Amino acid sequence: MSxxxxxxxxxxxxxxxxxxAALAAQNxxxxxxxxxxxxxxxPPGVTVVQVDYTDAAAVAAVFREHKVDVVLATVGMEATGVQKLxxxxxxxxxxxxxxxxxxGIPTEGHLGPGFVAKNDIVGYLKNIGIPSTVIHVNGIFIEYIPMIAGCSDGKIRIVGDGEAPISFTSIADIVGFVAHALTTLPESELENHIMRLEGGSTGWDEASQRKGCGRDAAGAANALWPGHQWQSIKEVHNL
Structure with a gap:
């Protein structure tokens, strides 16, 4: 029980x-x-609260007023400073x-600009003593395939022989997992854990260029949503 x-x-x-929307749907x-x-x-059921992001005390007052238990950030790496506030x-x-x-793809141990920014906020949370849950998604969002592959004529263009391992995960599955985890799992399953989701089945970790094992395996956290059928590319795009 959460x-x-x-x-x-x-x-x-x-x-x-x-x-x-997914959290609101859980009432x-x-x-x-x-x-x-x-x-x-x-979405319906969500309360909008306007706040000054330069004033931590003002934001804290909002959290206190609404008795907030969990804060979720869903922004780009350019907003790392706001996340710290x-x-x-x-x-x-x-x-x-x-x-x-x-x-996005796992970031631990990687030094690219996007990786560093994401690792920075995770380290900051640890340093100030705020329990965190980090959710990594193995591979590309399925919904982005048409944009990435240039599917203007309904065809997907594959570079090379098509044998390179790659994984895809749908946004709907990611969102559903977040809502499920936060409203059903106990604190012990979430606090200071890194969760790895994967909609496909290759197990390939693009960041490390290998298959992981245990909690580091691509899709290891899928088991925390028992009975869920993860969506395929065909299902998402009605192929």
Whole structure:
């Protein structure tokens, strides 16, 4: 049984909006943290709270007012500084859990610009003593395949012989897993854990160029959502 009852989400792009909707569908109190003056549309059941992202005390007051247990960030790496301020605010009221914007391929031990920014916020949470759950997604979002592969005529172009290992995971599955995990799993399964999701079955980790094992295996966290059927490329794109 989850100990988390109330949620705050920062970021309402494609992934963030879907997470807001999924949490609201669980009848959980959920707020969307919005910049002052923003007119972003959010799913039904979500409360929009405009806040000054330069003032940790003001953000903490919002968390306290709405009795927030979990803070989720779903923003790009350019917002690392804002995530740190949200973490400071979370620390002020001892929020139970923080999910940083670490979605995408595993970042540990990698030094590229995107990797460093994501690792930085994870390290910051650890240093200030905020429990965190890091969710990595092995491979590319299935929904992005047409854009990446240039499918303007309904055909996917494959470079090379088509034998290179690669994995794909749907945004719907990622979002569903987040809502499921936060509303059903105990704290012991979430606090300070790195979770790896994979919709496909290759097990290939692009960042490390190998197959992992144990908790480091691609898709290791899939088992925490028993009975779920992970979507295929054909299902997502109605092929």
């Amino acid at each position: 100990a988390y009852k109330s949620f705050a989400v920062f970021g309402a792009g494609r992934l963030g909006s879907a997470i807001l 959980a109190p959920v707020i969307h943290l919005s910049r002052s003056g923003s007119s972003k549309t959010v 949200l973490a400071d605010a979370a620390k002020l009221i001892e929020v139970k859990l923080f999910l940083p914007a670490a979605y």
